[in-house]
Amino acid sequence: AQSVTQLGSHVSVSEGALVLLRCNYSSSVPPYLFWYVQYPNQGLQLLLKYTSAATLVKGINGFEAEFKKSETSFHLTKPSAHMSDAAEYFCAVTTDTGRRALTFGSGTRLQVQP
């Protein structure tokens, strides 16, 4: 079975500061990893995904994430936060064996201070 752990349920940064949201995964087979974002009163939308091609993955809105097998991590970063980045972010994992469904982490709410 696979799982993800997101460290920090709330993260607050200043506008223009680096954003770092942490995600660690557990999987006995090679994982496929995703970051989704949920803006207030909306459903989730895909930010980026890792599917074993490049370890550094670029997504929408200037976000990127790096797959580190040795650390079982897939942290999300953005060099400079914008007010519009305030949202909840979810890391998710699946594999190409077993059930065809994503397992999500508990989420991290990002606040951006002016």
Add this chain to the structure above:
Amino acid sequence: DVKVTQSSRYLVKRTGEKVFLECVQDMDHENMFWYRQDPGLGLRLIYFSYDVKMKEKGDIPEGYSVSREKKERFSLILESASTNQTSMYLCASSLGTGIYNSPLHFGNGTRLTVT
């Protein structure tokens, strides 16, 4: 653009009622999912379906059932609603069998309150 529509944005039901949450997608997606979202717990998978009339249990299926009679529609049923089923329910769909290559498309959610 893919659209996943959940029939109700807010729903208030009484304990013991039978509750139907409806979800429709308009892009001929094979896979459909029901998650519930609770603060601090993230999204937890209730049921999913990868074909008409097919269903698979997720991580928390107890107290729920599902129905998929048509490809575009996936219904979540609470047989006898209880207060611990008060939550945000999210429906999602995706194309094909390779979920790792096909992103989930989510509806905007149904906030269910059971009193």
